[in-house]
Amino acid sequence: MEDKLRIMVVDDEEQVRGVVCENLSACGFDVVYARDGQEALNMIDEGTHQPQIVITDIIMPRKEGLEVIMELRRRHPDIRLIAISGGGRTKSADFLHLAKKLGADAILPKPLDIDMLEKTVRELVA
Amino acid sequence: MAERLKVLIIDDDAARRTDMRHRLGTAIEVQEADTGETGIALLKARKFDCTFVGDRLPDMAGTGVLQNFYDIGDDMMPTAFVMLGGDAGDTGMADALRWGAHDYILKEQASTPALATSLAKAREIFSLRKARHSAGEKLRHAQKMDAVGQLASGFGHDFNNLLTVILGNTRLMQRRVDAMQDVETRAAILPKIEGVEDAARRGANLIRQLMVFSRQSELSEQVVDLRQFVRAAADQQQKKLGEDIKVRLLDTGTNPTVRIDAKLFDMALANIAANARDAMPQGGALDFAMGSADYGGNEYAHISVRDTGRGMPAHVLERIFEPFFTTKKTGEGTGLGLAMVYGFVRQSGGHIEAASTEGQGTTLDIYLPLYRSG
Numbered sequence: 001m002e003d004k005l006r007i008m009v010v011d012d013e014e015q016v017r018g019v020v021c022e023n024l025s026a027c028g029f030d031v032v033y034a035r036d037g038q039e040a041l042n043m044i045d046e047g048t049h050q051p052q053i054v055i056t057d058i059i060m061p062r063k064e065g066l067e068v069i070m071e072l073r074r075r076h077p078d079i080r081l082i083a084i085s086g087g088g089r090t091k092s093a094d095f096l097h098l099a100k101k102l103g104a105d106a107i108l109p110k111p112l113d114i115d116m117l118e119k120t121v122r123e124l125v126a
Numbered sequence: 127m128a129e130r131l132k133v134l135i136i137d138d139d140a141a142r143r144t145d146m147r148h149r150l151g152t153a154i155e156v157q158e159a160d161t162g163e164t165g166i167a168l169l170k171a172r173k174f175d176c177t178f179v180g181d182r183l184p185d186m187a188g189t190g191v192l193q194n195f196y197d198i199g200d201d202m203m204p205t206a207f208v209m210l211g212g213d214a215g216d217t218g219m220a221d222a223l224r225w226g227a228h229d230y231i232l233k234e235q236a237s238t239p240a241l242a243t244s245l246a247k248a249r250e251i252f253s254l255r256k257a258r259h260s261a262g263e264k265l266r267h268a269q270k271m272d273a274v275g276q277l278a279s280g281f282g283h284d285f286n287n288l289l290t291v292i293l294g295n296t297r298l299m300q301r302r303v304d305a306m307q308d309v310e311t312r313a314a315i316l317p318k319i320e321g322v323e324d325a326a327r328r329g330a331n332l333i334r335q336l337m338v339f340s341r342q343s344e345l346s347e348q349v350v351d352l353r354q355f356v357r358a359a360a361d362q363q364q365k366k367l368g369e370d371i372k373v374r375l376l377d378t379g380t381n382p383t384v385r386i387d388a389k390l391f392d393m394a395l396a397n398i399a400a401n402a403r404d405a406m407p408q409g410g411a412l413d414f415a416m417g418s419a420d421y422g423g424n425e426y427a428h429i430s431v432r433d434t435g436r437g438m439p440a441h442v443l444e445r446i447f448e449p450f451f452t453t454k455k456t457g458e459g460t461g462l463g464l465a466m467v468y469g470f471v472r473q474s475g476g477h478i479e480a481a482s483t484e485g486q487g488t489t490l491d492i493y494l495p496l497y498r499s500g
């Protein structure tokens with residue numbers, strides 16, 4: 001049997017990351033989570049979990065999603081990145097567009113469409 | 127050349143009306159009414175710069191005409207009013223002023239210069255009150271729009287997180303139920319879950335509309351062939367609206383290209399079509415026309431959507447783009463459909479205009495910037 005696809009979900013909202021993780025697990029992926037950007041980077045640097053895909057919220061306390069994206073791009077160019085956001089252009093900055101410019105492979109709006117997320121994940125590793 | 131001033135004289139004395147008409151001179155367009163009722167009807171139908179009202183009319187006191195309009199606010203009168211008083215000892219003057227008259231003149235003193243002065247003075251007071259009113263309205267409107275924008279950005283993020291949790295959990299439930307052996311239980315539970323999902327998606331739609339209206343929404347723009355796009359949208363609407371509404375596609379020959387967020391454009395056209403459907407409960411026609419057109423001296427891609435529905439009166443038409451403005455029952459309309467359309471068109475660098483005739487139909491004209499490659 002093939003190895004399961006390893007995914008890390010980064011979101012500061014407990015319920016959101018819980019339900020996203022559980023759905024992805026139900027899709028047959030190997031899922032872990034981090035509570036914010038800093039924790040995500042630490043986990044990856046310490047090698048506790050080497051995800052192939054990181055799904056990150058954009059607006060978070062302690063290391064924003066955009067910073068996570070930039071740092072991961074620099075240090076782990078092989079990891080695929082999906083940015084999600086509840087929207088909001090603050091001072092006319094489009095976060096999702098910025099995320100894409102900074103190197104996210106895909107962007108998805110909230111409320112998150114789980115089926116769409118699964119499809120995006122599969123396309124990124126195809 | 128400046129337009130001629132339009133003046134209405136409401137008085138039952140025909141000789142006095144003729145006399146005043148002469149004194150006002152040919153530079154002024156004069157209409158006459160011999161009763162209060164006719165006068166009110168004329169004032170509702172046409173725009174007059176000034177109205178002279180006799181103090182005693184056959185069907186009401188002269189102040190009755192003023193009262194009829196005063197109730198909506200002294201700064202919202204339809205015209206400048208000059209009261210024509212009888213003898214000087216009358217209490218008429220006080221009454222007239224109280225009901226919002228802009229000036230008062232005694233009948234026997236209505237000489238040519240006196241009429242001219244009175245006309246000018248009444249119009250000046252009228253326009254001052256009007257200006258005060260519209261400044262107040264503008265400010266209120268701007269504050270309201272601002273508040274809606276703040277609300278949308280403050281709420282949007284949290285709301286979308288909540289909806290993610292609801293939708294994510296319904297998806298988990300669906301997975302569980304799908305795996306159940308008991309067909310009957312499965313058939314009983316699945317529709318309930320779908321009900322929750324459906325409601326959550328409607329909530330998501332509301333937030334999305336609100337965010338698009340207040341331009342908090344990110345546009346994901348792509349280059350689109352307008353003819354193809356509108357044709358597809360029209361086909362889709364025809365399927366949704368059913369046979370009683372005939373969707374037609376008119377083409378002006380030019381085929382502009384635009385750079386827009388296709389999903390939002392689709393949503394905008396669907397909102398417009400939904401309104402057309404509501405305005406045509408007995409069926410009718412919905413025409414989509416496209417091409418290019420001039421707007422304010424520049425060339426734009428032009429999409430026009432016209433229905434043959436019930437139309438709307440001017441005071442509704444004025445407000446259709448306001449968020450939460452609806453004439454529909456609670457549960458049937460939120461008043462966000464056209465607010466979304468407006469926000470989308472403006473954020474895309476375009477313009478929108480609406481026209482409507484009661485009993486005949488409504489047309490929305492959308493102008494989007496042309497996309498020029500290179």
Ligand SMILES: Nc1ncnc2c1ncn2[C@@H]1O[C@H](COP(=O)(O)OP(=O)(O)OP(=O)(O)O)[C@@H](O)[C@H]1O
Nearest residue numbers: 401405437446452453454459460461462463464488
């Ligand atoms: N084609 C039309 N014909 C007649 N009246 C219309 C038409 N389109 C809009 N209106 C009027 O404008 C109002 C506002 O329209 P809008 O689409 O913004 O909100 P709504 O349809 O009432 O609610 P929602 O779109 O949120 O379900 C409507 O309630 C209706 O009175």
Ligand SMILES: [Mg+2]
Nearest residue numbers: 397401463464
């Ligand atoms: Mg509507």
